């Protein structure tokens with residue numbers, strides 16, 4: 657049967673997936689991970705952003721893992737006094753993307769599923785954890801957990817995602833030219849990628 661544009665292959669870890677190690681130049685367990693960009697909605701210190709703070713976590717199996725924390729603010733409400741669910745998904749996108757970046761980069765989210773398990777009161781702190789479970793070629797399979805108010809607090813959400821390794825041309829072809837130029841990319845490089 658032909659694939660439907662509204663369905664995607666499973667996020668289950670394929671049998672031939674291997675556990676990828678952290679890149680040799682990636683920070684070590686316990687070290688903080690700085691924002692990957694000064695303007696990122698997820699990790700940069702921007703007023704409207706999630707302002708997630710990260711460190712590399714120890715993975716018992718020797719794989720790549722991160723821990724992150726996010727304080728839930730009044731401007732992030734969905735139902736009165738509770739975090740908007742889409743922001744938990746956004747937080748997972750950032751946290752799962754960050755752990756993938758310890759293995760290889762750049763990667764983008766192809767598919768992300770969130771399970772919402774408990775409400776998240778404004779004023780609480782989310783403690784998130786993510787791990788790369790396996791890799792098959794360009795495809796990286798990642799899982800994450802969000803807990804309330806402590807690293808071992810109650811689970812409020814879980815996520816599974818597939819990230820795909822892409823080339824720099826993904827950004828050169830698709831990002832706004834002015835944003836690329838602000839990063840030092842020349843107009844000529846942008847034109848060449850788009851010709």
Ligand SMILES: CCCCCCCCCCCCCCCC(=O)SCCNC(=O)CCNC(=O)[C@H](O)C(C)(C)COP(=O)(O)OP(=O)(O)OC[C@H]1O[C@@H](n2cnc3c(N)ncnc32)[C@H](O)[C@@H]1OP(=O)(O)O
Pocket residue numbers: 664665666692749750753754762763764765766767795818820822824827828836839841
């Ligand atoms: C100079 C500039 C500086 C830039 C500095 C960069 C900094 C980097 C910062 C990162 C920051 C992170 C922040 C958070 C992460 C985001 O938020 S990323 C933003 C959200 N994501 C996107 O915008 C991605 C949009 N989607 C796409 O561009 C394309 O669909 C993709 C994901 C690249 C895939 O396209 P493709 O490369 O053509 O892949 P395709 O050949 O279709 O599929 C390859 C394989 O993946 C599977 N696959 C593809 N899509 C799916 C899916 N949805 N479900 C299941 N399987 C799938 C296919 O079935 C196929 O499997 P195999 O047949 O190989 O077994």
